[in-house]
Amino acid sequence: MKIIVDAMGGDNAPLEIIKGTMLAVDEFGIDEAVLLGDENVINSCVKENNITLNNTKVINCTQVIDNCDDAKVVLRGKPDSSMAVGFKLLNDGEGDAFVSAGNTGAITVGATLITKRIKGVKRPAIASVMPSTSKPFVLMDCGANAECKSEYLYQFGLLGSIYMQNIFGVANPTVALANNGTEETKGTPTVKEAYNLMKSAPYNFIGNIEGRQIPFGDADVVVADGFTGNLILKTYEGVAKALMQGIKNAFYKNTLSKLSYLGVRSGINDMKTQFDYKEYGGAVMLGVRKPVIKAHGSADARCFKNAIKQAVMFLQTDLIDKIEKELQSEE
Amino acid sequence: MKIIVDAMGGDNAPLEIIKGTMLAVDEFGIDEAVLLGDENVINSCVKENNITLNNTKVINCTQVIDNCDDAKVVLRGKPDSSMAVGFKLLNDGEGDAFVSAGNTGAITVGATLITKRIKGVKRPAIASVMPSTSKPFVLMDCGANAECKSEYLYQFGLLGSIYMQNIFGVANPTVALANNGTEETKGTPTVKEAYNLMKSAPYNFIGNIEGRQIPFGDADVVVADGFTGNLILKTYEGVAKALMQGIKNAFYKNTLSKLSYLGVRSGINDMKTQFDYKEYGGAVMLGVRKPVIKAHGSADARCFKNAIKQAVMFLQTDLIDKIEKELQSEE
Structure with a gap:
């Protein structure tokens, strides 16, 4: 189980995102967490706060998406942002799920246009x-x-x-x-x-x-x-x-x-x-081909951990397969 | 200033409606309150609770509208309900405002179809x-x-x-x-x-x-x-x-x-x-030719008094005239 994490998204990034990811790694037996973001920022945050990164790799991304960015142009316009890289890695099979506390519009666009819908789904929705x-x-x-x-x-x-x-x-x-x-x-x-x-x-x-x-x-x-x-x-x-x-x-x-x-x-x-x-971590993009989780913008470590828990549950319950089968039987 | 009151509408009718009306008569210098409803029910409620009706007359209505009634047919189907009589009296100039804690749908239909809109208003709304x-x-x-x-x-x-x-x-x-x-x-x-x-x-x-x-x-x-x-x-x-x-x-x-x-x-x-x-009493039908106030369904005496206060303020500020003039100047 490999979880891709946008370390730059949300009000409390990167500290609470990194802490939440480490909690999740310990608690849910995640094989690898991939932290996406500015390497220097992540590394100095880790150092300053005496965090030990277990089963985690950092991938450097040079661009940042903020909440003012227009969702429609953002992923194309900022291809080396943690968000755009996250969707690309998810699509390339470099991870099993993507979790971000960043710009909701960008996550929606990414999930819909990059991750794409499960066969039979008319419109993915934010649940x-x-x-x-x-x-x-x-x-x-x-x-x-x-x-x-x-x-x-x-x-x-x-x-x-x-x-x-x-x-x-x-x-x-x-x-x-x-x-x-x-x-x-x-x-x-x-x-x-x-x-x-x-x-x-x-x-x-x-x-x-x-x-x-x-x-x-x-x-x-x-x-x-x-x-x-x-x-x-x-x-x-x-x-x-x-x-x-x-x-x-x-x-x-x-x-x-x-x-x-x-x-x-x-x-x-x-x-x-x-x-x-915070108990539930945030929202999920329901109807797309891979687990994409939108953590609360104000997520703290516990909240972000719970957002990752949603991703883990998606994978453990084979939710996406089940949705696909259910939709086939509907037709 | 003459206020028409639906004594049968709302969860706490008629007691709290009558009490609230009496508070309003005392406080706002209302010349006459007209209580509409089953005369026997109103009179025994007044007697049992030692209420003195000041500046108030009771008009007997034999039918009752409840919350299950279909708003569209109710006023025509129950012409002797307190709601239907209220709108008729308001239209006939037998009172300056109508206040009810009853069925919202029926009030909306009554206000729109019986009281009718102010010239220039495209659609009256519940405010x-x-x-x-x-x-x-x-x-x-x-x-x-x-x-x-x-x-x-x-x-x-x-x-x-x-x-x-x-x-x-x-x-x-x-x-x-x-x-x-x-x-x-x-x-x-x-x-x-x-x-x-x-x-x-x-x-x-x-x-x-x-x-x-x-x-x-x-x-x-x-x-x-x-x-x-x-x-x-x-x-x-x-x-x-x-x-x-x-x-x-x-x-x-x-x-x-x-x-x-x-x-x-x-x-x-x-x-x-x-x-x-409860401080504000409820909602007003904004855009119709006379003040029609929808008190909260769960109104107690104080809340209903405040709903009547809204009617009084409508009249004292000439709100309806002002709306009409403003709409004329818009054209």
Whole structure:
């Protein structure tokens, strides 16, 4: 098992990316990690922080993609960036999976145009694993396809279902369609069409889901087009962040409130753990021929390790083969 | 000033609706409140709870609309429901505004087809006032129009801007377009078109807003189509509810955590107040010829009072006249 890592992507690169990769190497029995990025930067970061690189090689890349770069031109325009080299190595079989916390647009373009789709997949999608009050669920598409035909939405349900079954061991995952009401008659014409297709799907379609039920884990797979899914995902993260800040401010208010924190810390920590997106590492590009994992942009070492865990699970469960077979049987 | 109230709509009808109406009559100098609903139910509720009805008349309605009713047929099919009678009285000039915590679909249909739009308004929208970490903002459309043309989105920006200026006293309100990225090139073709229109709008357009910035109050007006807006609104409410439950559970965990609550209560209450949607009462139907207010379905007395306050502010600021004049000058 050989994992290709973009050491330059994300807010906390390269330190947390390197640390997370080393945690993953130790924990998941990875044969080799390939760190891509500016060799000098990586080596001095390793030295300064007394990190020992186990089963790891560094490949020097001279260019860097930042979040302002236009995704469409970036991979062609910066062929020696850690991102472009990562996709090339993955394609050439020089690694089994690619993990990056970098520019989402560039990862989407790379996965779609370089890694390419699994036969039978209409559109690959960004699938984000998210926390809820009861259990994790997957939301897809989170931004790869701003516009979706009804048959793409239908297929997202299938891909998400296979994913939750294999990676999270959920038997017969429930699939719901994000909509502005629970009634069958709700939504845009495309969403209504998707509802009709999904009614006779081979997966466990449970109907529409409204925004207010999503955080309670009412469905294992929540299906949306990439425009809507992205807004759901980020509103979800934004509200959680705003409220967590509010809680922090409440405890920081005065000496008494600071003391009070000691008495409730364990409960607050339970809640933080439950709503901790870092637990799942990020999003996966579902529907492409190799595992491509988009770690959270703000990933720390633990979060990045969990993103690599997703890649490992893809490989261990033969997820891509399973998707391919399932799609063949659909035809 | 005469306010028509649907006494039968919402989860806590009629008690909290009646109590909220009486609070509003006392506080806002309303000349007359008209309570619509089953006379026997209203009168016995009043009696049992020792409520004194000031400046209030009750009009008996024999039918009830519930949340399962199909919005499109409901007003015609149940002409003697509190909702249908409310819209009729408003249209006949028997009252200056209509406030209901009932079925959103029925209110939308009633406002659009019975109250009708202000001249120049392309599509009326549901505008929800929402809390953020910094200041309230308005999100529209929250569900009246699942599909929107770019010129509707453009006009929502204008309506929302006039609303925030007059009702919340915000000078030169900032208007942002909900999108799956901040770049001008993001979004569906319709959203991109809307962006282009909004760039040369007479209002203060500040560009795209991502979901994660919405809860921090980065814009005074957030524009979306009704499908997306509804999912943003409800995801927002759902995540806040899920986390508030988490906090409650943390404090209820054991004796020590319960005691700790005393020390942090005031800070937690500050946060609750800041994120309290009840403060604003609900949503308004923006773009119709009379004030139609949709109170939260779960409104308690205070929340319903605040929904009536919205109606009062509409009247006191001549908001509808101002919208009409602004649209004339646009042409």
